[in-house]
Amino acid sequence: MRLMRFNPVAEYAPGKTLVVADTLSRSPLFSMWVETDTQSDVACYVASVVGAIPASQSKLDEMKMATASDANLQSVIKFIHTGWPEHISRVPVSIRAYVQVKAELSEHNGLVLRGCRIVVPQSMREEILQKIHQGHQGLVKCRERACSSVWWPGLSTEISNLVSSCQVCHEQKRTQQKEPLISTPLPDRPWKRIAMDLCEYNHQDYLLLMGRKIRTTLPTLEKNLQPKWPSRAAVKARDEQEKAKQAYYYNRRHGARPLPALQPGDTVRFKLDHEKSWSMPAVIASESITPRSFIIKTQQGAELRRNRRHLQPEPVPESSPPATSGNTGTDTHSDTLETVLHLQALHPVRLRPGLDGCANQ
Numbered sequence: 425m426r427l428m429r430f431n432p433v434a435e436y437a438p439g440k441t442l443v444v445a446d447t448l449s450r451s452p453l454f455s456m457w458v459e460t461d462t463q464s465d466v467a468c469y470v471a472s473v474v475g476a477i478p479a480s481q482s483k484l485d486e487m488k489m490a491t492a493s494d495a496n497l498q499s500v501i502k503f504i505h506t507g508w509p510e511h512i513s514r515v516p517v518s519i520r521a522y523v524q525v526k527a528e529l530s531e532h533n534g535l536v537l538r539g540c541r542i543v544v545p546q547s548m549r550e551e552i553l554q555k556i557h558q559g560h561q562g563l564v565k566c567r568e569r570a571c572s573s574v575w576w577p578g579l580s581t582e583i584s585n586l587v588s589s590c591q592v593c594h595e596q597k598r599t600q601q602k603e604p605l606i607s608t609p610l611p612d613r614p615w616k617r618i619a620m621d622l623c624e625y626n627h628q629d630y631l632l633l634m635g636r637k638i639r640t641t642l643p644t645l646e647k648n649l650q651p652k653w654p655s656r657a658a659v660k661a662r663d664e665q666e667k668a669k670q671a672y673y674y675n676r677r678h679g680a681r682p683l684p685a686l687q688p689g690d691t692v693r694f695k696l697d698h699e700k701s702w703s704m705p706a707v708i709a710s711e712s713i714t715p716r717s718f719i720i721k722t723q724q725g726a727e728l729r730r731n732r733r734h735l736q737p738e739p740v741p742e743s744s745p746p747a748t749s750g751n752t753g754t755d756t757h758s759d760t761l762e763t764v765l766h767l768q769a770l771h772p773v774r775l776r777p778g779l780d781g782c783a784n785q
Contacts, residue, residue: 521577
């Protein structure tokens with residue numbers, strides 16, 4: 425910390441270039457004890473952290489005033505100056521969330537800091553939360569923006585709830601990924617499952633059954649319909665093998681995975697692949713007879729059939745744990761996933777890995 429006020433440049437010099445021994449090696453200290461002013465060093469470090477926070481002076485002054493009127497943060501400041509109780513039971517319930525990060529807390533000119541981040545007072549949290557989500561960025565980016573400047577207990581959960589409940593973000597979500605391939609099982613005999621092609625020519629509709637023997641209308645026995653295969657088991661095994669291989673490569677190419685199940689009565693939004701946004705609300709009326717197919721009812725009363733991939737359930741915000749809970753401080757673990765917030769949303773910050781998501785923390 426004592427070197428933070430300087431900007432040293434280190435240069436390597438091989439020993440063979442040192443014709444005369446360097447001064448420091450020939451001038452040792454007579455005493456190994458050097459008295460230092462730890463308080464001054466800490467104050468210098470904290471001041472450098474506050475100076476690096478991307479916030480205007482007017483905003484910092486506003487936070488100082490809000491902190492001064494926040495009873496919980498005033499109690500935190502008191503414990504920072506006098507020391508935290510040895511047992512958590514002696515800490516007021518309203519600030520127990522701060523116990524988990526007490527070693528990272530400091531106070532500077534009326535502001536409470538957690539490492540390199542300002543602890544936002546209760547009255548300003550909603551405003552700062554909206555600034556974090558400014559531009560309707562996704563959950564990961566919002567957490568990245570949050571980590572460079574601000575913190576309070578439960579911040580990670582509140583960001584998640586805000587992003588998941590944002591109407592604009594929900595409408596602009598990209599098309600959902602494909603689901604795993606469902607292969608048609610091999611029929612046991614001819615005509616058990618029929619596939620046909622429809623064709624229109626000169627305003628006339630035709631049914632095409634290419635390469636198929638037309639079924640007779642005369643009565644016949646079941647055994648006459650059984651194919652004379654050399655080995656039914658071998659053909660079925662080969663068919664299953666090829667379909668499994670086809671499904672494997674299809675799922676891998678499209679990153680296919682199952683989507684959450686939907687139930688009748690669920691509120692959804694629907695969008696086809698060529699449409700841009702999930703702007704059409706509807707309600708699941710029932711499941712259709714085919715897999716992954718649902719009958720939905722729009723606000724205009726129309727009933728449509730849509731595939732599961734074209735249905736997006738309305739988000740349900742997660743409930744935030746109460747801030748007064750003794751375990752609320754575990755938000756420090758979720759904060760390790762947060763990577764950078766810019767209060768003004770102007771400059772991206774690159775972080776070094778392994779530093780709890782914060783470059784100076």
